[in-house]
Amino acid sequence: MTTENAYDLLLKGGTLLDPASERHEEADVGVTAGAIAAVGVGLSEEGAGRVIDVSGCYVTPGLIDFHVHSYWGVNPFGFDADPLCLSTGVTTAVDAGSAGPVNFLGFKKLVAEVAKTRMLAFVSLAQHGVWTTPGELEDLRFADPDGSAATVNENPDVAVGIKVRLSRRIVGENGREALRLAIVAGEASKSPVMVHVGNTIISMEEILNTLRPGDIVTHCYTPQAPSVVDENGKVLDAALRAKERGVIFDVAHAGGHFDFDLVRSAMQQGLLPDIISSDIHGLLLSRPNPVKDMPTTMSKFLPLGLSLDEIIAASTTNPAKAIGWQDRLGSIESGRAADLAVLEVIEGAVTFQDSVGKELASDQRIAARWTVRAGLVYEGAG
Ligand SMILES: [Zn+2]
Numbered sequence: 001m002t003t004e005n006a007y008d009l010l011l012k013g014g015t016l017l018d019p020a021s022e023r024h025e026e027a028d029v030g031v032t033a034g035a036i037a038a039v040g041v042g043l044s045e046e047g048a049g050r051v052i053d054v055s056g057c058y059v060t061p062g063l064i065d066f067h068v069h070s071y072w073g074v075n076p077f078g079f080d081a082d083p084l085c086l087s088t089g090v091t092t093a094v095d096a097g098s099a100g101p102v103n104f105l106g107f108k109k110l111v112a113e114v115a116k117t118r119m120l121a122f123v124s125l126a127q128h129g130v131w132t133t134p135g136e137l138e139d140l141r142f143a144d145p146d147g148s149a150a151t152v153n154e155n156p157d158v159a160v161g162i163k164v165r166l167s168r169r170i171v172g173e174n175g176r177e178a179l180r181l182a183i184v185a186g187e188a189s190k191s192p193v194m195v196h197v198g199n200t201i202i203s204m205e206e207i208l209n210t211l212r213p214g215d216i217v218t219h220c221y222t223p224q225a226p227s228v229v230d231e232n233g234k235v236l237d238a239a240l241r242a243k244e245r246g247v248i249f250d251v252a253h254a255g256g257h258f259d260f261d262l263v264r265s266a267m268q269q270g271l272l273p274d275i276i277s278s279d280i281h282g283l284l285l286s287r288p289n290p291v292k293d294m295p296t297t298m299s300k301f302l303p304l305g306l307s308l309d310e311i312i313a314a315s316t317t318n319p320a321k322a323i324g325w326q327d328r329l330g331s332i333e334s335g336r337a338a339d340l341a342v343l344e345v346i347e348g349a350v351t352f353q354d355s356v357g358k359e360l361a362s363d364q365r366i367a368a369r370w371t372v373r374a375g376l377v378y379e380g381a382g
Contacts, residue, residue, distance in 0.1 A: 006044075006046060006047030006048055006049070007030035007031055007032055007037055007038070007043070007047075007048045007049065008031055008032050008033065008048070008049040008050070008375060009030070009031040009032075009048070009049060009050050009051075009052070009338070009372070009375060009377065010028060010029070010030050010031070010043060010045060010048045010050070010051045010052070011028060011029045011030075011031075011052050011054045011059050011340070011342065011372075012028050012043070012045065012051055012052065012053055012054060012055075013026075013028065013053055013054055013055035014026075014027075014028070014029075014054035014055060014056075014057045014058065014059040014342065015027075015057070015058050015059065016029065016039065016058075016059050016332065017058045017059065017060045017308070017309065017312055018060065018061060018331055018332040019309055019312055019313035019316065019317050020061070020313075020316070020317040020320075020326070020330060020331035020332075020333075021331060021332070021333070023332075024309060026041060027039050027040055027041055027059075028040060028041065028042065028043040029043075029059055029332065029338075029340065030043045030048075031338040031340075031372065031375045032375075033375065034337060034338055034374045034375035034376075035335060035336060035337055035338055035375065036332060036333060036334050036335065036336050036337075036338050036340075037334060038334060039332060039333075039334060050377070052342075052370065052377070054342050054369070054370075056344060057342045057343060057344045057369055058308070058312075058342070058343045058344070058345070059332070059340055059341075059342055060089075060312050060316060060332075060340070060341045060342075060343055061312075061316040061317065061329070061330050061331055061332055061339065061340065061341070062089065062090070062091025062092060062316070062329075062339030062340050062341050062371065062372070062373060063088070063089045063090045063091065063092075063294050063295075063298075063315050063316060063341050064090070064091075064092040064093075064094065064315060064316060064319040064320060064329060064330060065085065065090045065092070065093045065094065065277055065278050065280070065294050065315075066094045066250055066252075066275045066276075066277035066319040066322070067094065067096045067194075067218055067250060067251075067252040067277035067278065067279045068081060068093045068094065068095055068096065068277075068278065068279065068280050068281065069095060069096060069098050069130070069279075069280070069281035069282065070093055070095050070098065070111060070115075070119060071095065071098035071099055071103075071106075071107050071110075071111055071129070072111070072282065073110075074098075074099075074103065074106060074107075074110070075098040075099070075129050075130070075131075076131065076132045076282075076283070077098060077130065077132070077281040077282055077283060078098060078281070078282050079280065079281060079282035079285050081093050081111075081115060081117050081119070082115055082116050082117050084280065084285075084293060085117040085294075085371075086116060086117060086371050086373060086378040087368065087371065087378060087379065087380055087381040088293040088294050088295055088368045088371070088380065088381055089294065089295060089341030089342070089343055089368035089371050089380065090117065090294050090341075090371070091117065091118060091339035091340070091341070091371060091372075091373045092117065092118040092119075092120060092329055092339065093117050093118070093119055093120070094120045094121065094122065094160065094277075094319070094323070095107065095111075095119065095120070095121035095122065096121075096122050096130070096163050096194060096196075096218065096252070096279070097121075097122050097123065097124035097125075097126075097129055097130045097163030097164075097165070097194070098121070098124070098129050098130060099121060099123065099124065099129045100123060100124035100125070100126050100127040100128050100129040100136075100144065100147070100148065100151075101123065101127050101144050101147030101148050101150065101151045102127045102128055102144075102147070103128060103129060104121075104123055104151045104155065104159065107119075107121060107158075108155060108158050112158045116373055116374075116376070117373065118329075118339070118373070119158065120158055120159075120160050120323065120325075121158055121159055121160065122159075122160060122161045122162060122163035122194045123148045123151045123152055123159050123161070123162055123163065124136065124148065124162075124163050124164070125137070125143050125144070125145060125148050125162055125163065125164045125178065125181055125182045125185055126142045126143060126144070127142050127143075127144040127147060127148075128142065130163065130165060130170075132283075135165070135167070135169055135170030135171060135172070136165070136170060136171075137164075137165070137170060137171040137172075137174055137178050138170070138171060138172040138174070140174050140177060140178070143177075143178060143181050145181045145182070145184045145185035145188065146185075146188070148162050148185040148189070149162070149184075149185040149186075149188035149189040150189075152185075152189035152191050153188075153189050159191075160191065160192075160323040160324075160325070161186070161189075161191040161192040161193060161194055161216075161323060162182050162185045162186050162189065162191060162192075162193045162194070163182075163193075163194045163196070164178050164179060164181075164182035164193065164194070164195055164196065165195075165196035166178060166179060166195060166196060166197060166200045166201075166202070166207065167196065167197075167198055167199045167200055167224075168199050168200065168201055169199070170196075173201060175200050175201045175202045176201075176202050176206070179195065179202070179207065179210055180210075182195065183210065183211075183212070183215075186212070186215065192214045192215050192216055192248075192322065192323065193211070193212075193215045193216070194215075194216040194218050194250070195207060195211065195215065195216065195217055195218065196218050196219055196252075197217055197218070197219055197220070197222055197226075197227075198219050198222035198224035198227070198256070198257055199224040199225070200226060203226050204226040204227065204228060204236060204238065204239070205236060205238040208236070208238040208239055208241075208242040208247065209238055209242070211242060211247045212247075213245050213246030213247060214246055214247075214248065214322070215247055215248070216247075216248045216249075216250050216275075216322060217242070217247060217248070217249050217250065218250040218252040218277075218279075219250075219251075219252045219254065219257035219279070220249040220250055220251060220252070220271075220273065221251060221257065221258060221259065221262055221263045221266060221273075222256070222257040222258075222259075223257070223258075223259035223262050223355070223356055224256060224257070227262065228266055228271060229262060229265065229266060233262075233265055234269070235265075235266050235269040235270065235271050239266075239271055240269075240270060240271065243270075243271065248274045248275060248318075248322050249271065249272075249273050249274050249275070250273070250274065250275040250277055250319075250322075251273050251275065251276045251277055251297065251314075252277050252278070252279040253277070253278055253279055253290075253291045253297050253355065254278075254279035254281075254284065254291065254355065255283075255284050255289055255290070255291070255355055256355050257279065257355055258290070258300075258354045258355045258356075259354055259355065259356045259358065260300075260304070260352075260354045260358045260360045261358065263304055263354075264304055264305070267304060267305060267306075268305075272306070272310075273301075273314055274314060274318050274322070275314055275315075275318050275319045275322060276294075276297060276298050276301060276311065276314040276315050277294075277297070277315075277319070278291050278293065278294050278297045279291070280293070280294075290352070290353035290354055290355060293381070294315065295343070295365070295366045295367055295368050296352070296365070298311050298312075298314075298315055298366050299350075299352065299362065299364070299365040299366045300352045300354075300360065300362075301314075302362055302364050302365075302366070303352075303360055303361070303362040303364075304360075308345065308366075311366070316329075316330040316331070317330040317331055318330075337374055337375075338372055338373075338374060338375040339372065339373055339374065340371075340372040341368060341370075341371055341372075342368070342369045342370040342371075342372070342380065343366055343367065343368055343369065344366075344367050344369050345364055345365070345366055345367075346364065346365050346366075346367050347363060347364055348363065348364075348365075349361065349362075349363055350362050350363075350364075350365045367380065367381075367382050368380035368381060368382070369382065
């Protein structure tokens with residue numbers, strides 16, 4: 001028997017946590033035809049296709065992992081994103097430059113159009129995308145600002161900005177010119193530039209002072225000098241000024257860019273993360289690693305001093321805003337695609353690892369119980 005106005009899916013009895021609307025309160029969420037149909041207390045179960053009791057859990061916007069490498073089988077960093085994302089609350093994954101202008105349509109057709117996870121991408125300044133060895137811009141003839149900008153302009157459904165990596169082993173002596181060309185591409189595509197820092201030849205001050213409001217420093221807490229702190233551990237004035245100007249600080253943990261002591265110190269001095277992301281990639285997942293997944297990365301900020309609401313904002317509405325997709329992503333609102341995460345804060349002793357061999361004890365962690373992507377339900381890894 002079906003009832004008119006019955007929901008296909010009803011998440012019942014949970015705590016709605018939607019930073020975009022500043023709601024943190026008991027509420028059910030009803031889903032119909034892949035979209036959010038209603039949000040409120042005591043929604044009717046009558047005729048519902050499926051009711052999930054989410055009491056004790058938080059219902060949040062689907063998580064946005066703002067830095068992954070998901071061009072599996074083509075780019076050397078690629079991994080198959082769906083199994084990990086959909087078991088960990090991640091409904092949108094943003095690829096950080098796996099494709100450049102020459103192979104972007106492959107990413108769109110083979111990854112974005114096929115994956116169940118929503119896939120967006122920064123387009124590499126390098127025509128073939130980020131690479132392992134040799135680094136993608138050791139030879140600047142591979143830089144293609146016009147092509148990268150055109151790719152963003154022609155693919156607004158998937159491409160969200162320009163990616164450039166500035167580490168010495170990636171660009172050799174070309175850091176300054178690579179950054180300049182990336183900004184040229186960002187200007188030509190009216191889109192943000194995501195800049196990978198850590199072990200750069202040019203100084204962090206120069207990088208930060210070059211970035212425009214809305215550009216993104218990814219690996220913002222890297223311990224690979226030059227970092228956002230000086231040799232005495234003091235946060236650079238340039239970093240605090242950049243944040244004031246609207247430059248966005250993105251965690252992108254990865255295997256080498258997260259040091260608990262540096263993060264804690266930088267946060268105490270006012271340099272909070274705007275976006276929490278994992279930088280999960282295939283080479284990382286092929287070995288034991290400290291990142292694991294998005295909920296683990298988010299959990300580390302509980303003992304580091306962020307509130308749960310701040311952590312969810314940095315994993316939902318903030319990344320949505322950074323790419324100008326806040327009208328579609330990162331909030332729970334009737335009429336929007338039903339992209340949701342059902343998360344639980346699990347009490348109990350747990351130890352986290354960073355990228356430099358340090359450990360951090362916590363008495364809580366965030367776990368994914370269910371992921372809802374376009375109305376379909378996936379079991380969480382817990
Ligand atoms: Zn990366």
